Amino acid sequence: MTFIRDNFEIIVILLFILSFILLAIILSMNKYFAMYFSNKRFKIHSHYEVNAYDGRRDFTITIFNNNINEVRLSGFGFVYKDQNIDFYKNYLLDHSLPTDHKLVIHSRDYLTSRIDVNQLKSIISDINKGSLDVSSMKAFVTDSLGLSATAKAKQVKDEVRKMLKIDRDTLRKQHKEQIRKKKADDTLYRRKNKMEKQIKFREKASKLILRIKGIFAKKH
DSSP states (O other): OHHHHHTHHHHHHHHHHHHHHHHHHHHHHHHHHHHHTOSOOEEEEEEEEEOTTTOOEEEEEEEEEOSSSOEEEEEEEEEETTEEEEOHHHHHHHTTOOTTOOOEEOTTOEEEEEEEHHHHHHHHHHHHTTOOOOOOEEEEEEETTSOEEEEEOHHHHHHHHHHHHHHHHHHHHHHHHHHHHHHHHHHHHHHHHHHHHHHHHHHHHHHHHHHHHHHHHHHO
């Protein structure tokens, strides 16, 4: 008892620190178990990637199954202007799977799909009807129960906008080059036509001079 009375303040401080540490451990464990047993099935990441080896460019969608149960997919891709751009069948084709094959992601596992940048760019361009103003995009995934999850795809959106701008600038340059070439061809045609007229005029003038000389020669 004497020891407790003499060190009461230190003991209280140590107990407080110990309680704080235990509370932090309990909260972190609660958070871990809450996430582990969460009903939120999917976590979706989308990126733009360039393969340094062969220069291939792709958009990627990575779908994580956060649920303790496996999930069966029925579709995934991008949502743009309220339209689903589904690449589920593209994935089956790329991996030589039957068209009726059902993709399954096991618990705590993931699936990654590569999407050709030009294919997505062409689809977005068609939806935009020529406009370069790319609206917000989201990656989506739908399971066999019809439940969907979405996530922002800002990097993909920004890259599509850049590519559409490059295409527009390229078309403008080609159009200007066509105009320049047409002007050069027209100028060349006019010069050639003018030279041909001059040659014909000189030929006619030469013939006329010869006739006049012939007439004067006969008189003498």
